[in-house]
Amino acid sequence: xxxxxxxxxxxxxxxxxxxxxxxxxxxxxxxxxxxxxxxxxxxxxxxxxxxxxxxxxxxxxxxxxxxxxxxxxxxxxxxxxxxxxxxxxx
Numbered sequence: 001x002x003x004x005x006x007x008x009x010x011x012x013x014x015x016x017x018x019x020x021x022x023x024x025x026x027x028x029x030x031x032x033x034x035x036x037x038x039x040x041x042x043x044x045x046x047x048x049x050x051x052x053x054x055x056x057x058x059x060x061x062x063x064x065x066x067x068x069x070x071x072x073x074x075x076x077x078x079x080x081x082x083x084x085x086x087x088x089x090x
Contacts, residue, residue: 002037002065003072009060018060019043021087029080030064035071039064 012018022041030036042061066072075081 001069002067003069004066005064005072005076007062007064008058009062011057012059015043015059022060022062026084029084030075033071033075033078033080035067035074037065037067 009018019041027039030039040061040063042063044055044058044061046056064072064075066075
């Protein structure tokens with residue numbers, strides 16, 4: 001069974017810096033972990049002033065696909081996973 005995580009980033013101070021960090025630093029580390037299939041990064045733009053409040057300010061969506069729950073937990077509970085969460089919340 002394949003597992004997918006979805007991480008949403010809203011109201012980011014520096015979108016380009018976060019994208020650069022993800023592409024240059026995060027993805028190379030994540031994709032070395034066993035069981036990681038792929039990662040999709042989507043940059044989101046408001047296209048209408050009538051956007052629902054729940055998604056207003058949404059700027060980046062990161063989807064990561066894993067071979068199993070164990071593979072996902074292996075990343076999420078790893079040192080790299082903890083470091084990533086610390087860096088993106090700065």
